[in-house]
Amino acid sequence: MIAVCSIMSIGFIFIQFFSDSPAQLFVGQLVNGCIIAFYPICASAYVGEVTPLVLRGFAASMTNLAFSIGSLIASGILKGTEPLETVMSYKIPIATQWALPCIMLFLVYFCPDPPYWLCRKGRYDEALVSLRRLTTPTVDVTHKLAHIRETLKLEESFQGNRPHYLECFRGPNLRRLLICVMAYSMQAFTGNIFFISYAVHFMELAGLDAADAFSMNLGLTAIGFVGTCISWFLLSYIGRRTMYLFGCTALALLLFAIGAVDLAPRNNSSSAVVWAQCALMLGCTFVYDLSLGPFCYVLLAEVSSARLRGFTIALATVSCFVWSVVFAVVIPYAMNEDEGDWRGKMGFFFAGTSALCAVYCFFWLPETRGRTFEELDVLFERRVPSRRFARYRVDIVDASRGGMANETPACSA
Structure with missing residues (x-):
């Protein structure tokens, strides 16, 4: 799937690069955007399985x-091409898109097929070979293969x-789907389109010139990169639920502050207001890439069942992209002075x-x-309340026999 998408991306980037009208450019971007949507779906499903x-x-x-990283590179390219006054000011950023699908097309054949997918197809010998490529020589992969087969067998006993x-959309899978949909859609609901995608536009409306706005955007993407790297050290010690609660709460406060600062009267000395709003947007980006940004893809890989992982992540991705399109259309009309003229007051909404x-x-x-896929299957199948997941102890042997599990303190789980 990744190989097919890479080939198609290379082709449709040609349409963008050689377009001589806005309509051609739009079609190339639209189709290529649909293809790009497959990448996070494949990535989340693949990571969860290997x-x-x-x-x-x-x-x-x-x-x-x-x-x-992509946003950081793009911001640097846009900053470098901003002074150009020829068609190359937009053709160079378009041409740089060829690099990534070409690299992926070269590397994808070195990636082993997911053992879960091979086992679902009954190709157990190939799954064993794939597991050997994914582990060190000292590991007995037959135990891992048995674990995968047992997980799939357990899910089949639940679901067919x-x-x-x-x-x-049936039974416990509907709950898992809704959790994945909300985990992904919360990226849009917490305003990432506002303080990331439309950062340059907002900063220019706030009063920065184009050069300063592009420089701030470069700093914004760099801060996002740092936030994501810091999140690696939190993943093993802080739960996904805790980080989501922190991220949503902190973003609510920062976005409210952006709106409150925008209420300050505008005068000749309003540069302090402008820079305060820009600083708050940097803070939003850092919090987002520390919490909701990276932890979303972790939840997608963990909450979805092994049998329906691709389907569930695909539906969650589509739902998030729908909301992103809605906000991408609405935000400019709401912010622009000749339309809604909300400017920073968009912070109140988000x-x-x-x-x-x-x-x-x-x-x-x-x-x-800290939960295995088997444990998560049992927890969802028994309809354990979300707030009790961390304290619920699952005995896989009893679960496979239809037995019951006990609720214990988190330290015993």
Whole structure:
């Protein structure tokens, strides 16, 4: 799938580069954007299936790091091409897009197929070979293969044999789907389109000239990169639910502050207001890339079941992209002076939605840190309340026999 998407991306970037009208450029960007949507779906599903438990959170967060690195590179390219007054000012950024699909097309064939996928197809010998490529020689991969087969057998006993999209909307799978949808969609609800995608536009509306706005955007993406790297050290010690609660709450406060600062009267000495808002946007980016950004992809890999992981992540991605499109259209109209003229007052709106997201996290977001896929299957199948996930002890042997599990303190889980 990654190889096919890479080939298609290379082709549609040609349409963008050689376009001679806005319509051609739009079509090239639209189709290529649809193809790009497959990458995080494949990445989250692949990471969840090939990484061991101890590395699962770290590896899943690399998806957000990739976004941060891409934004950082793009900001540098846009900063460098901003002074150009020829068509190359936009053709150079478009041409640089060819680099990544070409690199992926070269490297993808060195990646082993996911053992879970091979086992679902009944190709156990190939799964064993794949596991050997994913582990050191001293590890007995037959135990891991048995564990994968047992996990899939347990899910089949709960849900049946042939997975399909409708199955995502039934029983415990519907709950898992809704959690993944909300975990992903909260990226849009907490305003990442506002303080990341439209950062340059907002800063220019606030009063910065184009050069300073692009410089601030470069700093913004660098801070996001640092935040994602710091999150690696938190993944093993702080739960996913805790970081989501922190992220939504902190973003609600920072976004409210952006709106409050915008209420200050505008005069000749309003540069302090402008820089205060820019600083708060930097703070929003840091908090987002420390919490919701990387932890979202960890939750997608952990909450979805092994049988329906690709389907669940795909539906969650589509839902997030729909909200992103809505906000991407609405925000410029709301901010621009000749339309809504909200400018920084958009912070009040996203502060409210972020607060609602924090409420959702408190009541309905489960803690998945340190759980195997087997344990998570049992927890969802027994409809354990989300707030009790961290304290619930699962005996896999009893679970496979239909027995009961006990609720214990977190230290015993």
